[in-house]
Amino acid sequence: MAMTLSEIEAGIKLLSLQEKRQVLQSLLREVADATSDLRDLLTIEAMEDIDNGNFVEHQDVLAWANSLGTASPLPLPVPKKK
Secondary structure (H helix, E strand, O other): OOHHHHHHHHHHHHHHHHHHHHHHHHHHHHHHHHHHHHHHHHHHHHHHHHOOEEEEHHHHHHHHHHHHOOOOOOOOOOOOOO
């Protein structure tokens, strides 16, 4: 059964400072692991896009970026299938 927020808060108040540090370190490790997993997944997806020819040419991105802030900004570049 899930704990309520007030039950969680009450439990945290009972922890020593060392126990609170251990909980925080554990949570930070879990966040770091999840972030790493997400980064790996996004990298794999990006590599698949490249393999499938679904990417924006570097010079198109540069031209778009250089046009920002000018009187005639270019539209956002779109992937071109090759």
